[in-house]
Amino acid sequence: MTTDGRTVTRLAARELWRGIAAAVLGLAAMLEVVVSSYDAAFSNGMTGSLRSLVDNPALRALYGTAYDLHSAGGFGVWRGGAFVLVVAALWAALASVRVLRGEEEAGRWDLLLAQPLRARGVVVRHLVVLLAGCVAIGLAVTAVFVVNGEAADGALLFGAGVGLLAAGAVGLGACAAQLFGQRRRAAGVAGGLVGFAFVVRMLSDADESLGWLRWCTPFGWVEELRAFADNRLLPLVPLLVLPAGLLVAAVVLFDRRDLGAGLIADRQHVAARTRLLGGLGPFAWRERLGAAAGWSGGLAVYGFIIGAITATFTDFIRDNAEFRRLTQRYDIGNLSTPRDLIGFMAGVLGLLLVLQATTSLHRSWEDERDGRLEMLHALPMTRTAWFGWEISASAATVVCSGTAAALAMWLGAAVGGADLALVDTLGAVANTACLVVLFTGLAVALHGLAPRVALGVTAGLAVVGYFLAVLGPAANLPEAIVTLSPFQHLAHVPADPVDTLATSVMVVAGLALGAVGMGAFARRDLVN
Amino acid sequence: MTDAPAVECDDLTKQFGSVTALDGLTLEVPRGQVFGFLGPNGAGKSTTLRLLLGLIRPTSGRARVLGVDVGERRQAHQRLAYVPGDVSLWPRLSGEECLTLLGNLHGGVDDAYRRELVGRFELDLDRRSRTYSKGNRQKVALIAAFATRAELLLLDEPTSGLDPLMEREFQRCVHEATARGQTVFLSSHILSEVEDLCTRVGILRRGALVEVSEIGELRSMHSVELEADFAGSPPDLSAVDGVVGTERTPEGVRLRLAGSPRAVLAALASTDVLAVRTREASLEEIFLAYYGEPDAPATP
Numbered sequence: 001m002t003t004d005g006r007t008v009t010r011l012a013a014r015e016l017w018r019g020i021a022a023a024v025l026g027l028a029a030m031l032e033v034v035v036s037s038y039d040a041a042f043s044n045g046m047t048g049s050l051r052s053l054v055d056n057p058a059l060r061a062l063y064g065t066a067y068d069l070h071s072a073g074g075f076g077v078w079r080g081g082a083f084v085l086v087v088a089a090l091w092a093a094l095a096s097v098r099v100l101r102g103e104e105e106a107g108r109w110d111l112l113l114a115q116p117l118r119a120r121g122v123v124v125r126h127l128v129v130l131l132a133g134c135v136a137i138g139l140a141v142t143a144v145f146v147v148n149g150e151a152a153d154g155a156l157l158f159g160a161g162v163g164l165l166a167a168g169a170v171g172l173g174a175c176a177a178q179l180f181g182q183r184r185r186a187a188g189v190a191g192g193l194v195g196f197a198f199v200v201r202m203l204s205d206a207d208e209s210l211g212w213l214r215w216c217t218p219f220g221w222v223e224e225l226r227a228f229a230d231n232r233l234l235p236l237v238p239l240l241v242l243p244a245g246l247l248v249a250a251v252v253l254f255d256r257r258d259l260g261a262g263l264i265a266d267r268q269h270v271a272a273r274t275r276l277l278g279g280l281g282p283f284a285w286r287e288r289l290g291a292a293a294g295w296s297g298g299l300a301v302y303g304f305i306i307g308a309i310t311a312t313f314t315d316f317i318r319d320n321a322e323f324r325r326l327t328q329r330y331d332i333g334n335l336s337t338p339r340d341l342i343g344f345m346a347g348v349l350g351l352l353l354v355l356q357a358t359t360s361l362h363r364s365w366e367d368e369r370d371g372r373l374e375m376l377h378a379l380p381m382t383r384t385a386w387f388g389w390e391i392s393a394s395a396a397t398v399v400c401s402g403t404a405a406a407l408a409m410w411l412g413a414a415v416g417g418a419d420l421a422l423v424d425t426l427g428a429v430a431n432t433a434c435l436v437v438l439f440t441g442l443a444v445a446l447h448g449l450a451p452r453v454a455l456g457v458t459a460g461l462a463v464v465g466y467f468l469a470v471l472g473p474a475a476n477l478p479e480a481i482v483t484l485s486p487f488q489h490l491a492h493v494p495a496d497p498v499d500t501l502a503t504s505v506m507v508v509a510g511l512a513l514g515a516v517g518m519g520a521f522a523r524r525d526l527v528n
Numbered sequence: 529m530t531d532a533p534a535v536e537c538d539d540l541t542k543q544f545g546s547v548t549a550l551d552g553l554t555l556e557v558p559r560g561q562v563f564g565f566l567g568p569n570g571a572g573k574s575t576t577l578r579l580l581l582g583l584i585r586p587t588s589g590r591a592r593v594l595g596v597d598v599g600e601r602r603q604a605h606q607r608l609a610y611v612p613g614d615v616s617l618w619p620r621l622s623g624e625e626c627l628t629l630l631g632n633l634h635g636g637v638d639d640a641y642r643r644e645l646v647g648r649f650e651l652d653l654d655r656r657s658r659t660y661s662k663g664n665r666q667k668v669a670l671i672a673a674f675a676t677r678a679e680l681l682l683l684d685e686p687t688s689g690l691d692p693l694m695e696r697e698f699q700r701c702v703h704e705a706t707a708r709g710q711t712v713f714l715s716s717h718i719l720s721e722v723e724d725l726c727t728r729v730g731i732l733r734r735g736a737l738v739e740v741s742e743i744g745e746l747r748s749m750h751s752v753e754l755e756a757d758f759a760g761s762p763p764d765l766s767a768v769d770g771v772v773g774t775e776r777t778p779e780g781v782r783l784r785l786a787g788s789p790r791a792v793l794a795a796l797a798s799t800d801v802l803a804v805r806t807r808e809a810s811l812e813e814i815f816l817a818y819y820g821e822p823d824a825p826a827t828p
Contacts (some may be wrong), residue, residue, distance in 0.1 A: 182619070182658065269654040272624035278632050287618075371616035375669060378581050378610035378682075379633045380602050525584035528574075 005121050008112075012129040015099055020133035023091045026463070027084050028140040033467060034080035035148045037474035038072035054078070056316075058309035058416065061206040064219075067229035073150035074228040077158055085165055085219055086198055088137050092130065092166040093190040096173025099126050100250075102183040104260060113259060123174075123254050127247055130170045138163020154228035161222035164239040168218050169194060171246025178253035181262035195298075218242060280386055284393035288360055292397035295356045296404040299349065303405035303425075306345050307412025310338045310420065317341075334495070338418040342409065342428045343492030349405055350432030350490065351466040353398050354439040355459055360394035361443045362455040368527055369451075383522040391444060391514070398436055402429045424494040431493035434506040435462075438486055441510030441517070448520025451527065532595025534559045534680050534711035535580060539589035542575050549575040551735040552589065557713060557728075559679075562706055564726030564743075565715040568819045572735040573715040574613055577684050580713075581610055594680055609634070609673035613684035613715075615665040619658035623668055626657055630672040642675035648697050662689035674701050681705060681712045687721060699725060719812055731818045738818055747811060752785040756796060757803040768795045773817070779803075784817070 054066040063082050068074025100123065103109055113119050142159030146152055169190075176190040177183075197217045204213035204220055214220030221235040257263050276286035317323055318336045327335055334340050364387065367373055377383065406422070406429040413420040439462050446454035468477070469487035482488055489502035535557040542550040550572040557563045567573050578584045580593055582601045590597065596604040617626050627646075631637040646653060649667045657665065666689045673681055687695045702712055702725050716722050722729055723743065731739040739746065756762070757779035765783060766774045769791035773784035779802075785792060796804065 268656070268659055270622050270656055271654070272622055272628070274625060274628045277625060277629045280633065283629060283633075371612070371614060372618060374578075374583065374612040374614075374616065375610065375630065375672075376633070377583055377601070378605060378608070378612075379630065380605040380635070381633065382602050385602075523585065526578075528578070528583075 005117060005125060008117065008122050008125045009129060011112075012099060012126040015103070016095060016129050016133060019091065019095050020136055023088065023133065024136050024140045027087060027137060028144050030087075030467060031076060031080050031084055031141060031144045032148075033471040033475050035072050035076040035144060035150070037471055038075045039474075056309055056312040057206045058305055058312065058412075061202040062305055062309070064201070064223050065205050067226045071150060071228055072148055073145050073154050073158075076145065076150075077154075077227050081158070081222070082198075082219075084141065084162060085222060086194070088134075088162055088166040089169040089194045089197075089218075090191060092134060092169035093173040093176075093194050094187055095133070096127075096130055096170045097177050097183060097187045097190055099130070100174050101177035101180070101186045104177075105181070105183050107260075109259060119259075120251060120255060123251055127170065127174060127250070130174075131167055134163045134166040134170060137166055151228060153231055157225050157231050157233075158222075158227035160236065161225045161227065161239060164236070164243060165218050165222055167243035168239070168246060171243045171250060174250035175246055175253065178250055178257060179262050179264050181260070181264075181266055185266075186262070199301075280381065280389040281392065284389045285396060287363060288393050288397050291356075291360060291363075292400050295352075295397065296401040299352060299356075299401045299405040300408035302352070303349065303407075303409035303429075304412035304415075306342065306348075307409035307414075307418065307420070307425070308416040310341050310413050310418035311416045314338050314341050314418070337495065338413060338420050339424055339495040340492060342413075342420065342425060343431075343495045346428040346432055346493070347466065347470065347487050347490055349402070349429055350435045350487065351462060353402055353429075353432060353436050354462045356401060357394050357398050357436050357440045358443050358455055358458045358462070360397055361391065361440065361447065364390040365447060365451045365454060371528065373526055374528070377526060384518055387444075387447075387518060387521055391440065395436075395440070402432075405429055427494040431498055431503075432490065434503040434510075435486055435490065437510035438506040438513075439510070441513030444517035445513040445520070446517065448517035448522075448524065531559075532592065533557060534561070534594060535563070535713055536592045537576070537580075537589070538591070540576070540579060540586050540591050541588045542572075542579060542584065543587045548735050550579070553732075553737055555730060555737060555740065557711065559711050560706065560709050561728055562702060562712040562714060562726045564722035564729035565713060565732065566717065566719075566722060566729055566815065567715075567732035568717060570734075571732040573732055574684055575735075576732070577610070577682050577713075577715060580682060581605070581608075606635075607678055608680040608682060609676045609678040610682045611666070611669040611673045611684060611686045613688065615662075615669040617657035617660070617665055617668060620656060622654055622656050623651060623660070623664070624653040626668050627653070627672055627675075631675065634672075634676050636677075637675045638677050639675075641677070642671060645671040645674055645701070648700075649694060663691065663694065666690060667694070670698065670701070674705065677708070677710070679710055681710060683712065683714045685716055685718075686714070687716075687718065695721070719815055723811055731815070733818060743811075746814060747808075752789060753807045753813075754783045754785055754789065754792065755805045755807075756780045756783070756801050759800045759802055763795075763799050765792065765795060768792050 054060065054063070054069070063078055066074070066078040069078065109122075112122060138159040141162045142155045145155035145158070172193060173186070173190045176186040180186040180189060198219050200213055200217040201219035201223065204210050204217070205223075214224060218239065221239050224232060224235040226232050253263060276282040314336055317327070324334075324336065335344055367376075377386070403426070406425040409425040409428075410420060410422045413425070439458055442461070443454050443458040446457055465485040466487050468482055468485040469490075472482035472485070472488075486506055489499060489506075491497065491499035491502070533556045535555065537553045537555040540550060540553040541548070553572075553576060565573055565576065575584070579586055580591055580598055582598045582604065585599075592598065593604050594607050598604055618629075621629065627642065631642070649671060651664060651667045651671065657668065660668070666686065670686060673683070687698055690698060699721075702714070705712055712725075714722070714725065726743060728740070728742055729746065730737055755777060757777075758781075762776070762781045765771055765781065770785050770787045770789060771783050771792060772786045775782045783792060
């Protein structure tokens with residue numbers, strides 16, 4: 001006799017529904033803002049010059065090839081597509097690893113599979129729930145376009161592309177979960193491959209001669225659908241085959257391995273490396289070294305691209321009175337010199353640095369949640385000292401990746417022929433430090449008061465704040481709401497001087513929140 | 529402060545929401561003792577230890593370790609060591625790296641003794657701690673704790689993952705610690721362990737301390753169990769002075785006695801009793817009486 005397998009489906013749904021809901025709502029909201037910000041005058045008035053802009057290699061690398069800029073649909077696919085696809089794929093891959101490896105690593109599947117259930121059925125039911133999430137994302141994407149009155153066929157095609165890409169990422173995560181015994185490693189490999197696939201797509205768009213590469217990456221397949229332009233169906237074939245193949249492979253691999261182990265065995269014995277074990281500070285840093293390297297690398301790539309497109313972009317704006325009028329209307333300000341442009345673009349880096357700081361501080365909570373603080377805080381130290389070092393180490397990783405981004409941006413600008421000094425790019429990135437202080441303060445406060453929600457609330461507010469500032473004016477949101485976003489008050493350094501008042505307010509607020517959090521953490525019970 | 533007791537709790541209370549995990553614990557453990565802290569799951573043993581470490585804060589009451597308020601974590605923790613009931617280590621660190629980290633952060637670790645303990649507990653230090661079983665993780669925590677030579681050792685069910693050989697090694701370590709004058713506060717629900725190691729025990733039940741006494745004293749307080757066989761149906765003796773529990777047997781009744789048996793013997797004399805047998809209750813039965821049964825003796 002077997003237990004009713006639907007219980008397993010319900011269990012998987014319980015573990016996943018929050019993440020699915022957040023991904024669906026977040027992606028739909030982001031896409032809605034992009035699509036509704038589309039201004040017909042924007043494309044009709046200057047299609048020719050816009051062409052020259054979107055044909056810039058670095059910009060094409062970032063956003064992909066634009067096939068249709070005459071409709072809000074085509075514009076949305078071009079301007080928002082890359083972001084939507086990357087976020088959907090990363091979410092799908094990481095969620096897949098979380099339920100298929102994380103739960104097992106935590107030992108909960110030992111208990112689950114001791115029940116009269118077919119082990120394979122348990123895996124399949126988890127995959128089905130993940131795929132339902134992909135379908136929901138695809139439908140949400142389609143709905144955004146349809147609600148905005150765009151062509152249904154294009155909307156459906158792009159929605160299918162996003163959903164199928166996410167399904168492929170689920171399959172990728174599921175396979176990684178079979179190959180590697182630790183969630184962290186499986187997630188790293190799966191996330192890394194998603195990133196790699198995106199970089200291949202970037203290369204394929206950066207240079208005509210590399211166009212064939214577009215057929216080598218799922219991100220390229222979605223682009224080749226040319227939704228709202230040619231609406232091609234052929235790319236759906238690989239988009240369907242990939243998830244099917246990966247999902248079958250994951251189930252087959254699952255059947256061939258021991259529970260709790262990966263197919264790729266990891267080394268059991270390691271030589272002791274006792275460096276950076278001498279105190280709280282060094283240890284907090286040691287625990288964050290890998291993440292610091294990853295963020296630094298990622299932000300350096302991003303910074304390089306921003307630097308590299310600067311010259312083309314500013315040339316375009318200088319030559320285009322219509323676009324200048326638009327940027328003024330949307331309160332973006334002058335973007336006609338490289339220093340203006342990187343001052344404007346630094347906001348994205350600010351957001352990424354805030355997210356890095358927040359996830360880095362999240363490790364402190366993971367240590368507590370997983371019980372590692374029980375022994376640590378029985379040692380002679382104060383809570384304040386420990387948490388202070390954790391915050392300092394997180395800040396140090398942010399300084400590393402911020403510096404890497406600024407250096408790379410300067411290098412990219414040199415390659416792209418923009419007139420930028422290293423002090424300009426460093427200043428642009430350093431100017432965002434007040435945001436990092438503000439949001440770190442918020443994360444620390446929440447760590448003291450409600451640690452379970454600290455990451456979600458802080459990261460969520462940062463993302464919402466960023467998009468409010470960047471897209472709010474274009475989407476005609478009321479001034480009173482847009483002005484709530486701290487990102488809105490970031491001066492375009494180095495072109496403009498630092499906004500001393502706004503910076504001071506953010507730093508003081510961040511420090512005050514941090515002090516509250518420190519005090520609360522020192523007084524509260526450790527979670528067991 | 530050198531002569532302050534190892535552990536002092538004064539009306540220590542901890543509530544989690546509406547649940548009272550510890551209810552007015554007042555307790556003093558002198559230095560140099562091995563104190564057994566007994567109770568069933570959920571009785572509040574771990575809560576007490578976590579309060580003593582300042583990991584959680586009391587709802588009311590106060591506690592001191594070695595004369596230092598538990599809120600003064602840095603000062604208090606310099607002279608104690610702790611083994612949690614469920615040991616979590618840093619998964620990517622090897623056993624060696626975990627011990628190095630803990631040793632560096634505590635300071636004043638006896639390196640030679642630590643090396644000796646690693647050998648005695650047969651711990652493979654080169655493996656990453658995520659590959660360790662529960663028992664191996666416990667060994668890391670035990671080695672780290674004993675190697676500090678701390679004045680007070682707070683141990684929360686320290687042998688729950690160890691095999692019998694390792695359990696014996698643990699007992700040797702406790703004996704060595706007491707020989708050096710260290711105090712050991714040992715929470716457990718394993719009776720034999722407590723019987724072998726502890727001079728004094730406290731029994732916790734549903735967050736309240738129901739008994740503190742020397743092991744021998746405890747035995748003599750609840751020593752007698754009396755079985756009486758009757759020709760007909762047995763009389764109701766539950767109300768008789770000194771009787772704390774009754775139970776039917778095929779031939780008659782089994783009575784648990786506290787204090788003098790005089791009243792029971794007098795009552796039995798006027799019945800059609802056929803036979804009477806007495807027996808010393810085992811320590812286990814004493815604890816079971818404290819733990820679970822509704823008619824468990826309060827303070828005899």
